[in-house]
Amino acid sequence: MNIVLFSETEINQPLSLKDERGKHIIKVLHKKVGETFEAGIINGEAGLSTITQIDENFIHFDFSPKTDGKLLHPVTLIVGFPRPIQLKRLFRDVAGLGVEKLYLCGTELGEKSYMDSNIVSGGAAEKALLEGTVQAKSTHVPELKLFSSVKECLAFVKSEYQIDGKNVDKLNIKTILDNVKPKSSLFSFLQKELKNIDQNQTKPYIYAAIGSERGWTDNERDLFEKEGFASCSMGERVLRTETAATVATTLIMQSLEIL
DSSP states (O other): OOSEEEOTTGGGSOEETTSHHHHIIIIISOOOTTOEEEEEETTSOEEEEEEEEEOSSEEEEEEEEEEOOOOOEEEEEEEEOOOHHHHHHHHHHHHHHTEEEEEEEOOSSSOGGGGGOTTTTTSHHHHHHHHHHHHTTOOOOOEEEEESSHHHHHHHHHHHTEETTEEOOTTEEEEEEOSSSOSEEHHHHHHHHHHTSOTTTOOOEEEEEEOOTTOOOHHHHHHHHHTTOEEEESOSSOOOHHHHHHHHHHHHHHHTTOO
């Protein structure tokens, strides 16, 4: 653990030595009374915790916040629901990279049984997102939403940039990653779009859609096109969904001069 995260209610309570975090502090970090460890509040402040007492069952500590934590980046990934084993890796990687939102959606070519996995309802998704956040020594966890279809997902996305029925979409950059007749490479597209936005006044927001292992259908491509998503590629090779998500996010952040 590069940082030990607590909920708002946990931060003021003793930590059980049976808790994985407690075990890590004692057995891995070898911390003693009077010493500190890096800690933070989930989706909140980051700082240092000073150990005040260690008894038979608990670690007692005082948390001192130092910063607001590493804020998430203005990126939403729309991802066709992949295999559960891929999904765990994807959760960790995008959380580590600092994506603000992750929208998983069913696709027409995707395996329907994948969406019945209990990875989300069973808590594995939350755990994997936290692992990625901790790896990055961050406190802020990406928001996760599930949608049954691309159409449902895009309807929600559209509602995010409409206020009182008026479209405020001018600062959104939207792309669908696709190897079938792409109009541009992702990097070239981002460079061109970002030149048209005065980033000194406001930061652009980027939506990037990545298909499941069998890709998008023509119907889904049409849905994205109608919502202003430009078709881009990252080369001729067909990548795994979680690999494509990592590569796309890296290119986006490089273009935003975050990396």
